[in-house]
Structures are given as C-alpha cells and as structure tokens.
Amino acid sequence: MTTDNEAGKSRTDGQWDVPPLDHSELVQMRIRLIALETIVTGLLCDISTQQRAAIEQLALTISPKDGGQRHPLTELAAADVRKFFERSDKLSGQLD
Incomplete structure (x- = not known):
C-alpha cells in the first residue's frame, strides 16, 4: 500500500515522511501550547x-x-495534570 503525505512523498510501509519543524514552526507550536494550557487551567477553575x-x-x-x-x-505528562490542578486551585482562590 502506498500512502501519500501532504508533501507529496509516499512510502510503501505506511509511515509518513514528515520533514523536521523549522524554528518558526516550533515557536508557533510553543505559543499555541501556552494558549491551550491557559485555557485548560481556566476551565479547571470551574469544574465539579x-x-x-x-x-x-x-x-x-x-x-x-x-x-x-x-x-x-509519560511520567512528566501525569505530573503535568497535577500541576494544572495546582495552578487552577491558586487561580480559583484569586477569583473568589
């Protein structure tokens, strides 16, 4: 089976040929991640x-x-969930 990716390259093993991210793409990804973390933290402030x-x-x-x-x-991902709660708890206290 041949798979075509967005760059037009194809492979027969089902894997994608993904080019490495350049500096500006990495910066944009970091910005989006910070924005998403802020949104998640805000949402956690008001959950049951x-x-x-x-x-x-x-x-x-x-x-x-x-x-x-x-x-x-994997360990860091689980720890980050706890950190989200810690930040949302602090923020909730500030918003009350």
Whole structure:
C-alpha cells in the first residue's frame, strides 16, 4: 500500500515522511501550547468535584502501551495534570 503525505512523498510501509519543524514552526507550536494550557487551567477553575475526580483518575492511567516500558515523558505528562490542578486551585482562590 502506498500512502501519500501532504508533501507529496509516499512510502510503501505506511509511515509518513514528515520533514523536521523549522524554528518558526516550533515557536508557533510553543505559543499555541501556552494558549491551550491557559485555557485548560481556566476551565479547571470551574469544574465539579465529579469532573475533577474523573480527570485525576485519567491522569493515573497515563502509561505506556501494553508491553511498553515506562518513559520519562509519560511520567512528566501525569505530573503535568497535577500541576494544572495546582495552578487552577491558586487561580480559583484569586477569583473568589
């Protein structure tokens, strides 16, 4: 099977030939990530106890795929969920 990607290159193994991001694309991605983190933090300020518990439970499920090894990025992702709650708790206190 041949797969065509946006750059017009194709491979027969089902993988995409993705060019590396240039500096401006990385900067734009960082900006968008900061914006999304701010939105998520704001949304967490006004969630119910049930919603918070569900998100905390999901954070506990962040783990490698079956048979995979634990990875530092996986650990950091779970820790970031907790950090979002910490920031939203502080912000909630400031908004009250």
